[in-house]
Amino acid sequence: MKSYIVGVGMTKFEKPESRDWQYWDMAKEAGEAALADAGVAYEDVQQVPVGYCFQASTAGQRAVYELGLTGVPVYNVNNNCATGSSALMLARQFVESGVNDCVLALGFEKMQRGALGGGADGGDFKTSPVARHYGIMAARHGFEMSPPTAQIFGDAAREHMEKYGTTPAQLAAVGAKNHRHSVNNPYAQFQDAYTVDEVLAAKTIHQPLTKLQCSPTSDGAAAAVVVSERFVEERGLGDKAVEITAQAMTTDTEESFASGSCIDVVGQPMSREAARQVYAASGLGPEDLDVIELHDCFSINELLTYEALGLCAPGESGKLVESGATTYGGRWVVNPSGGLISKGHPLGATGIAQAAELTWQLRGTAGARQVEGARVGLAHNIGLGGAAVVTLLRRP
């Protein structure tokens, strides 16, 4: 059975501690917005998968109870940075399999100090699952293993530069593009444009990545109402509905570790395989896409994902962004929202916020950042550890 997104909502993403709210406040704001957008009452919701990484167990219930006390099942799910899309994928499976007609996917994060890799227990990076990935490479190459995510992606960027001649300016072009896009997004944590030179001149986080090429720490929430075809028809929601045409989650395979490549360790093979699966399931390909929200946790990952999604050949991604093919006026608009780099990246919310942006784009209601004539959108969300989720959305 087909599934549709009929309502989305999100909070503005914010720098932690900049707003006086708890995770249940942000979840309520996003959840109520999504239900209002759909014109659906919480009492219609049959199950609620909730995504977050940093809060206590059953924080999902604590949040969802703000919307109502109907006693329906709540699942708290996490998959590092792919947490939001993991909740969305459960929602879709509940609906497409015929178990439910109306499911709310909710994601939020009130982020805490400490390395991302340490995960939900705020624990030691060295014993975290992500460390296993990096540890394999570290052992081979004699790296220090203490530093977290920025180093892993920085290493992947240097590998891409050495292997394909990718330049610092090409990496910086990703940051400049996404910051520029976010100027029109009231939900974005940052809304400031920067030139490529300004991005290059920003503080270095880990060579070659500067601060304006890295996603910040963020608080925020997002929600989506996922329903069956029958529900769309019965409630007359056709005008709002965006079809979830295909969706796939992949995890690491031997390929992730066997090659000795940092590009593989940060998940390009997972992304490539997830894209292959949704293209196969839908009969669509990269040439059919109009608008893409992808996981630019660091500028290098946007480039790696261009290649994984088949927007260009391996190694050509630096040239692709430089050509303007992935911004307004180009072949695709990638990260019209500003992406993780400028919109922000509350782990549990990101994957659902990507779907919210695409829903607005495919409805033609994205205002000043509307991608003209957008009919097919793709969301890509990845977490080290790992999980990659690719979702293909279409205006019916």
Add this chain to the structure above:
Amino acid sequence: MKSYIVGVGMTKFEKPESRDWQYWDMAKEAGEAALADAGVAYEDVQQVPVGYCFQASTAGQRAVYELGLTGVPVYNVNNNCATGSSALMLARQFVESGVNDCVLALGFEKMQRGALGGGADGGDFKTSPVARHYGIMAARHGFEMSPPTAQIFGDAAREHMEKYGTTPAQLAAVGAKNHRHSVNNPYAQFQDAYTVDEVLAAKTIHQPLTKLQCSPTSDGAAAAVVVSERFVEERGLGDKAVEITAQAMTTDTEESFASGSCIDVVGQPMSREAARQVYAASGLGPEDLDVIELHDCFSINELLTYEALGLCAPGESGKLVESGATTYGGRWVVNPSGGLISKGHPLGATGIAQAAELTWQLRGTAGARQVEGARVGLAHNIGLGGAAVVTLLRRP
């Protein structure tokens, strides 16, 4: 479509720090045992819901990768003490809905210090979701809010005593029964019998609950292979298969908080509603059950659950356990494994370990603790915060 458990496995549950293992070691041991029991290769597994509360995000992948690197979706789920059954419920939905033919549900916990209510972030009880439940009652009754789970259940026990005349000896009889059952369970953390007097004389944890009426802190893992009817037939697994006849998850409703009763706050209404749903779905009732694994985190909760499952009328549960109706030779055998009190309670594993015990019982392979002629079993797993999962299993 119907779903079946065709393989189960678990580690012995252990006191934390008593064995030199990491969570992935225990998960591997349980997962391999379940696959071997089913005669199924990991390569046949199509999705893996993983339950745990205390480890980092994507710890599920870290554990599952020990079984193979096939790239299939892994979902990390948590629901406090009902975490294991939440993973099992996802597995069942994946299979019953026709999405998958073979799913592995895996649960583990390497428990950490600190109040349970603090949850996955090891955080402050006062800001945890559980505190919201207790906080409502605390505000009404002028209790101190600092102490965690044992106080909440102790308060419920005192309420039961005041309301129905339940005695300390009746509460202690639960502990004595479950410790006695565990003598025959090599997987149990404790395997020592105690008299009711010995249980009464043990150290008081929170009035009226003594140490031998409380589940301990435990490490351990459990796994179950859940498959479709087609898979059972194609692989010739009929002899091993136990049918998941019905299953329901409920969360809190207004009833949980409205009455001013601690019995309601600790989840009796959730349990009652989940039982009602599985009885309605299966056409079976308490009179059809032979063997029950239920959530005796504290002795009082076993009594509350007798009432929620309809084994007796409200208030009659103390007399029921004292009558011997819930042990070998009685109407039902409740917690033949020793229950949480004596088998142990690693949060992510408990709900799946209950299903493992029932699978052995319904196959007639439970050895010295076999319940003669058992054909129908019920598992009950509850987490404050909250979630209650009731699962009805049947020998086909």
